[in-house]
Amino acid sequence: MRLLIVEDEPNLGQQLKNALEGAGYAVDLATDGEEGLYLGSNEQYDAIILDLGLPEIDGLTVLDRWRKEGKSTPVLVLTARDSWSDKVAGLDAGADDYVAKPFQTEELIARLRALIRRSSGNASAELTAGDIRLDTRSGKVTKAGEPVKLTAQEYKLLSYLLHHKGKVVSRTELIDHIYDQDFDRDSNTIEVFVTRIRKKLGAEIITTIRGLGYSLDEPS
Amino acid sequence: MRLLIVEDEPNLGQQLKNALEGAGYAVDLATDGEEGLYLGSNEQYDAIILDLGLPEIDGLTVLDRWRKEGKSTPVLVLTARDSWSDKVAGLDAGADDYVAKPFQTEELIARLRALIRRSSGNASAELTAGDIRLDTRSGKVTKAGEPVKLTAQEYKLLSYLLHHKGKVVSRTELIDHIYDQDFDRDSNTIEVFVTRIRKKLGAEIITTIRGLGYSLDEPS
DNA sequence: CGCAACCTGACACCCGCCTGTCATGCCCGT
DNA sequence: ACGGGCATGACAGGCGGGTGTCAGGTTGCG
Structure with a gap:
């Protein structure tokens, strides 16, 4: 944010x-x-x-x-x-x-x-997707009830995706919202952090939309 | 320990x-x-x-x-x-x-x-002295109910003193029990850590017995 | 009073973690 | 099969906190 x-x-x-x-x-x-x-x-x-x-x-x-x-x-x-x-x-x-x-x-x-x-149209301080919960108050994340340790940047990225659950979010949009003004636009950090989040929370949580960006959906 | x-x-x-x-x-x-x-x-x-x-x-x-x-x-x-x-x-x-x-x-x-x-003759997993509590299970310390953050060494030192509440504990004894074999005996770390604990928990908690060592007593 | 014991602030090192970069490899669509 | 987009392991720099050293000050005892 x-x-x-x-x-x-x-x-x-x-x-x-x-x-x-x-x-x-x-x-x-x-x-x-x-x-x-x-x-x-x-x-x-x-x-x-x-x-x-x-x-x-x-x-x-x-x-x-x-x-x-x-x-x-x-x-x-x-x-x-x-x-x-x-x-x-x-x-x-x-x-x-x-x-x-x-x-x-x-x-x-x-x-x-x-x-x-x-x-962002959310009523609660808790953002969820499947068995993943993010509490914006305490800044803590759990998967299936188990606490998961995320670093600051991982948290920001996940939080932004959850705030826009179901929508496709471009890499540039993510950079715009996670970093402040002066940040190297052609860097692959977003990809790296997506990988890291997937490793911690499961690969299925974030889907890649080739050429457009990423999307975090409620699992079907 | x-x-x-x-x-x-x-x-x-x-x-x-x-x-x-x-x-x-x-x-x-x-x-x-x-x-x-x-x-x-x-x-x-x-x-x-x-x-x-x-x-x-x-x-x-x-x-x-x-x-x-x-x-x-x-x-x-x-x-x-x-x-x-x-x-x-x-x-x-x-x-x-x-x-x-x-x-x-x-x-x-x-x-x-x-x-x-x-x-050490203690019945409970909680060691206390005055308004200070140390929970050996969770490794957490509180003063008057408020949680206090201690570093690893500070915790070890305090824990040892609490385990021997009321007794005088020499600096060498502390070194023997807090560090393993190869540790420089003529170092003043113990003094330093006593100072740091006092700063966090109050100076009155540990009393110095000149020439003998330290002692942690139930406050009167 | 003088010395030794002790206190304590400042410092420097070390270590672990976070983070961004890069190189390489994979995969998908054409 | 080829190219661009993406994934990912490895790495290095940075940062922050913990820890021990040291120097100088303070205190208490003889």
Whole structure:
């Protein structure tokens, strides 16, 4: 899962980035509205964290533009506490959730998870396929009840596939969502990690669609 | 906790050693009866695993000699399955427990734990002092209910002190029981690890007895 | 007061795991 | 059967945590 943070206060921004990377996300950080607008329009994010108090371009304007461009990426807005007007304006502009500053990183991460879950159409914090279960809360995976140890990247890849169960996911899409901006596109890491996941969870779990990508389906 | 394995079949011996080191013991391995006899007589072990089917000197003879020397180290004997005569003879010679070959490593470790626990006069698998609990089964430690992360060596040291709660334990004794044979005696690691444990569990837990060693007491 | 015992922060090494790269081999579709 | 796409084993660099060493400071005893 890949995120964008748009936050002009560098300390807070970096701190957030660290926390979210620690939670297993790939994170890009934009330090002003313009950069944020550009990245949000041109890159693929699974969610965006947007601070409203930006210099240059106002956060609301940024959000508004994205929506007008047809971007439906879920957006979580950071507002000053009790700033009711922001909240209302944000709602109108198409924000999906709010967190008031100052906030607990814990809470923000929980809401993010919920946001991404909702946007991928899943109701539960558990993603499953066959006898495989992935708990997005604890970050743990089991197969037939037995815990399976996955590394960070393996987890991200599996998690993305589960969030898009049944759909075909291209290698580029996976790279876009698992890594942040600067990553060598012509690398075969995705293939390597697919192999590693198959080795741990069984080869049948991920099917290859030649020329298109991979797909994780409910076994028949 | 330091163990001696006396086992002539090299594969099995090494395998056992690995398993037991994995379980957090310091392990010496003797591959014949003579070496076993010598080590068992001259080193400090918390328990000995003795295979009866030894070349040169018979296992029973070894055990018998130790007992005659007044060694009370608990001994766990490995016997061929259903070899009832071995069992009886072993009992007479002063063995403390039996495991029939082939055995589950799991079971052997469980019996070892029980053996060591009994020999140190503790009834339970939990060692405690004040609000600190150490579960020898799971290898986990808590302080006031909160889990505390200890490294392998920290755990061994704490565990040894808890097994001898209230007694003064010298630095050499600690080295003897925590490390295996070849270890630099004039090193200050013990001091270092005492410091580290104090930092994690509170300075009051281990008291220094100047010139003699350390002692872990029930707080008053 | 002076010495020895002990404490403790900093450091460097080592080791295991993770991760991306590469070379090679396989397999499928044409 | 051939070519491109994919699979996979092996490998090296990096990173982080654990461990032992050391130096300098502190403490307590005679």
